[in-house]
Amino acid sequence: MNARCPFCGATVMPRSRFCPACGRALLSPPSSQRSTSPPAGANDPPIEGALANGKRLQISGDTLDLRELINVVESSVRWWQRGLSSSDAVTREQAARAIDDLSQIMRSLSQQLAQGRTTIRMTRRLPALRAFDVACPSCGNGNRAGARFCQRCGALLHTAPRYGVESVQSRALTFHIATRTDTGRVRQQNQDAVYAGDIDLPGQQKAYLCLVADGMGGAAAGEYASHLAADVSRAYLERESADHPPPTDEAWQALLRDAVRAANRQIYDAARTDTTRRGMGTTLTIALLVGNRLHIASVGDSRAYLLNLNGVTDDGAPSAQLTSDHSLVARLVDIGQLTPEQARTHPQRNILYRSIGTDPSVDVDTRSEALEPGDIVLLCSDGLVNHVSDEEIAQIALGEPDLDRATARLISLANERGGRDNISVVMVRVEGEIR
Ligand code: CA
Numbered sequence: 001m002n003a004r005c006p007f008c009g010a011t012v013m014p015r016s017r018f019c020p021a022c023g024r025a026l027l028s029p030p031s032s033q034r035s036t037s038p039p040a041g042a043n044d045p046p047i048e049g050a051l052a053n054g055k056r057l058q059i060s061g062d063t064l065d066l067r068e069l070i071n072v073v074e075s076s077v078r079w080w081q082r083g084l085s086s087s088d089a090v091t092r093e094q095a096a097r098a099i100d101d102l103s104q105i106m107r108s109l110s111q112q113l114a115q116g117r118t119t120i121r122m123t124r125r126l127p128a129l130r131a132f133d134v135a136c137p138s139c140g141n142g143n144r145a146g147a148r149f150c151q152r153c154g155a156l157l158h159t160a161p162r163y164g165v166e167s168v169q170s171r172a173l174t175f176h177i178a179t180r181t182d183t184g185r186v187r188q189q190n191q192d193a194v195y196a197g198d199i200d201l202p203g204q205q206k207a208y209l210c211l212v213a214d215g216m217g218g219a220a221a222g223e224y225a226s227h228l229a230a231d232v233s234r235a236y237l238e239r240e241s242a243d244h245p246p247p248t249d250e251a252w253q254a255l256l257r258d259a260v261r262a263a264n265r266q267i268y269d270a271a272r273t274d275t276t277r278r279g280m281g282t283t284l285t286i287a288l289l290v291g292n293r294l295h296i297a298s299v300g301d302s303r304a305y306l307l308n309l310n311g312v313t314d315d316g317a318p319s320a321q322l323t324s325d326h327s328l329v330a331r332l333v334d335i336g337q338l339t340p341e342q343a344r345t346h347p348q349r350n351i352l353y354r355s356i357g358t359d360p361s362v363d364v365d366t367r368s369e370a371l372e373p374g375d376i377v378l379l380c381s382d383g384l385v386n387h388v389s390d391e392e393i394a395q396i397a398l399g400e401p402d403l404d405r406a407t408a409r410l411i412s413l414a415n416e417r418g419g420r421d422n423i424s425v426v427m428v429r430v431e432g433e434i435r
Contacts, residue, residue: 063119064353066112069331072353073106079279101347105328108337120331122324129312129320129369139310152316173292173371173432175208178425180407184383185419191215191222192381192424193230193282199238201245201290208289209237210426212302214381216350217271217280225267225282229356232263233286249293253366256297260284260356260364264299267357281355285323287377289428294369294377299362300355301325302424303385306369307376307397319394324365326354344386375430380410383421387414403427 004011080102083095138155147157183190192214199207211233215226236259246252263284271280283300296304304322306312312320324330328351329343343349356362371377376397384393388410396413400406407425414423 063121064331065119066109066117069120069328069353070106070109070113072328072351073102073109076348076351077102077106098347105332105348108332112335112337117335120334122331122334129306130314130372173373173430175289176403176429176431177208177210178403178407178427179210180404180411180426181424182383182411182415182419182422184422185415187420187422189220189223190422191226192383192422193223193226194379194424194426195230195234196426196428197234199241201241202243205245205291207237207241207245208428209234209286210289210377210379210428211284211286212379212381212424212426213282213284213356214300214302214383214422214424215280215282216355217277221271221277221280222282224270224277225280225357228267228270229263229282229284232266233259233284236262237286237288245290249295249368252288252290252293252295253297253368256286256288256295256366257364260286260297260299261362264356264362265360268360271357279358281352281357283352283381284356285379287379287426287428289371289377289430292371294371295366296322296368297364297366298323299326299364300352301327301330302379302381305376305378305380305390305393305397307378307394308372308374309398310372310374312375318398319390321390322367322369327352349382349386371430373430373432377428377430379424379426381422381424383419383423384410384414384425386421387417387419397427403429 077099080095080098083091083098086092086095136150136153136155136157139150139153149155150157177196179194179196181190181192181194192212194212196208196210199209201207211230213226213229215222215224215229217225237255240255240258246255267280267282271277283298283302285298285300285302285304286296287304288295288297294306298304302323303325305319306322307319309318311318327349329338329346329349331353332338332346333340333343338346354363378393378397380393392413393410396409397406400409407427410425411423
């Protein structure tokens with residue numbers, strides 16, 4: 001529900017600071033009134049799938065079956081049970097603690113199921129980015145089509161849309177990229193893989209590919225999985241887009257899904273044929289920047305963020321997560337069993353219900369967004385977000401002019417706070433003229 005301007009009575013968007021009709025500053029921003037529109041895809045019909053045990057489960061883009069989560073917990077318990085017969089006392093102790101944690105999670109999920117809940121709706125932090133496409137000539141803030149005054153500074157707006165075909169073609173964006181990965185303070189090995197590079201497209205155009213993969217599995221298996229995911233998806237994208245780049249957002253997303261599935265198949269096959277690599281897997285989050293479009297694909301809990309001092313969401317927030325975490329604790333937050341703060345330090349936060357290489361097929365999340373000058377696209381592994389909050393990431397990424405130093409500062413901060421896991425960051429800064 002929208003609020004009204006106290007001066008002229010016009011409808012005011014939630015959190016507007018100036019009236020779109022009369023341009024006067026609003027006395028108190030109606031910040032408590034958040035948009036109540038359903039998230040994108042909320043009305044998609046669910047897809048029925050069959051489980052191996054004959055039960056049916058429902059999966060759609062926005063929901064996850066509770067039984068599927070319980071299956072993940074059960075298989076994790078089975079995995080830790082092997083540790084109970086280890087010759088090493090520390091491993092046995094660790095396994096017993098993990099099984100205890102998982103039993104508590106199982107209890108909470110079972111209670112939800114007993115109360116009649118069968119699916120969990122995933123939290124979508126970003127129903128839509130930048131629905132506001134009219135740039136303010138004074139401060140650069142985005143405003144909705146049809147707005148007469150800037151909702152941030154009150155200046156009179158020109159009405160030309162920001163993302164018209166003409167402006168897209170005449171505005172050349174350039175990309176500056178920095179990557180950094182670090183073992184952290186606790187682990188012996190770095191099982192993360194990062195990559196950034198360009199792909200030649202026809203007509204002297206280029207696409208820029210960035211990715212983060214966070215491997216898991218014993219000994220060298222996790223490292224092998226993350227690097228294989230990076231290599232296979234990169235080679236696939238280079239090969240398939242070089243001669244015939246996809247013409248639409250949907251086609252780029254389909255290509256990204258195919259690339260991620262090619263990686264999934266190779267890792268899954270390698271894990272089955274090589275007993276030392278059994279059970280290995282990896283996350284994979286890819287950002288592909290083409291012209292003024294950003295295409296994202298992700299599986300697991302490595303994240304992509306879009307950042308801009310001028311705001312990236314409808315309510316002007318400077319930072320937004322573009323990916324869902326496919327982790328057990330993220331869904332426990334969705335059903336109110338954990339707070340986001342508890343999830344960051346939860347002992348079972350590594351348990352993913354979707355990853356590359358652990359099943360013969362995989363669902364891949366994809367999305368496309370418009371890029372603007374001043375944007376920063378940031379990819380990272382969970383080793384960063386376990387120690388550094390979204391607000392701190394935004395502050396450092398947007399406040400440090402030297403991109404390479406920004407990645408170093410983010411990693412240092414995670415290490416100062418314990419560096420429990422491998423830490424990887426890829427940053428792309430988008431530069432160009434604001435028209
Ligand atoms: Ca990790």
